[in-house]
Amino acid sequence: MSTLEIWLTALALAMDSFTVAIAAGLILKRIQLRHFLTIAFFFGAFQAIMPLMGWAGSLYFYHFIENYDHWIAFAILVFLGIRMIREGIQEDEEKLFDPTKLATVLVLAISVSIDALAVGISFTCIGMNTLASITYPLMAIGITSFAMAFGGCFIGSLIGGKLKIPVEPIGGAVLVILGVKILLEHLM
Numbered sequence: 550m551s552t553l554e555i556w557l558t559a560l561a562l563a564m565d566s567f568t569v570a571i572a573a574g575l576i577l578k579r580i581q582l583r584h585f586l587t588i589a590f591f592f593g594a595f596q597a598i599m600p601l602m603g604w605a606g607s608l609y610f611y612h613f614i615e616n617y618d619h620w621i622a623f624a625i626l627v628f629l630g631i632r633m634i635r636e637g638i639q640e641d642e643e644k645l646f647d648p649t650k651l652a653t654v655l656v657l658a659i660s661v662s663i664d665a666l667a668v669g670i671s672f673t674c675i676g677m678n679t680l681a682s683i684t685y686p687l688m689a690i691g692i693t694s695f696a697m698a699f700g701g702c703f704i705g706s707l708i709g710g711k712l713k714i715p716v717e718p719i720g721g722a723v724l725v726i727l728g729v730k731i732l733l734e735h736l737m
Contacts, residue, residue: 550675550677550686555685555686555689556689556693558668558686558689558690559686559689559690559692559693559694560693560697562596562662562664562665562668562690562693562694563596563690563693563694563696563697563698564697565661565662565664565727565731566592566593566596566661566662566694566697566698566701567697567698567700567701568701568723568727569592569657569660569661569698569701569723569727570588570589570592570697570698570699570700570701570702570705571701571702571704571705571708571723572705572719572721572723573588573648573657573701573702573705574701574702574703574704574705574706574707574708574709575705575706575708575709575719576647576648576705576709577648577649577702577705577706577709578706578709579706579709580703580706580707581649581706584648584649584702585699585702585703585706586699587651587654588648588654588657588698588699588702589694589695589696589698589699589702590695591654591655591657591658592657592658592661592662592694592695592697592698593691593692593693593694593695593696593698594658594691595658595659595661595662595665596661596662596665596690596691596693596694597665597687597688597690597691597694598662599662599663599665599666599668599669600665600666600668600669600672600683600686600687600690601669601683601687602666602669603665603666603667603668603669603670603672604669604670604672604673604677604683605669607669607670607672607673619663619664619731619732619734619735619736620732621660621663623728623729623731623732624728627725627728627729629656629657629660629721630721630722630723630725630726630727630728631721631725632721634718634721634722634725635721638718661727662694664731665690668690669683672686
């Protein structure tokens with residue numbers, strides 16, 4: 550892979566992180582550096598770890614991952630999105646979808662990085678057979694996803710702080726649309 554191809558791949562993988570981070574920022578409504586860094590760290594880390602896992606397991610688990618990764622991402626994102634929409638509509642009940650909770654951030658990080666497993670598998674298919682050969686692409690993916698997630702949180706919080714409407718349903722709709730997009734891309 551050329552340097553340009555590596556960074557374009559990293560940017561493409563980071564788009565899901567960016568979108569979900571915007572939804573998280575909408576909910577936070579104001580700049581919260583600690584939470585932004587947590588979200589960005591886990592999104593970047595999982596986007597870098599998943600291709601490594603895909604690369605390492607590609608010889609043994611390729612046929613399992615290829616057939617179901619998009620369904621897993623779809624189910625997680627739609628589940629979380631519907632939950633956010635429902636919680637945004639319910640006024641008096643305690644909000645369960647909280648992007649400041651580590652468990653929520655981990656589930657989101659895993660869901661947006663499942664596609665990266667396939668990228669790791671593709672590394673093996675194009676002859677990147679050593680850890681040294683995938684180190685640079687993994688770093689590029691992690692750094693790009695970190696930066697895009699941080700920027701998404703920032704943008705979402707700026708928009709969320711100015712809106713006087715309930716933003717959780719909007720964030721939930723974004724997650725549902727993202728899940729459907731991932732599913733349709735794999736089915737087409």
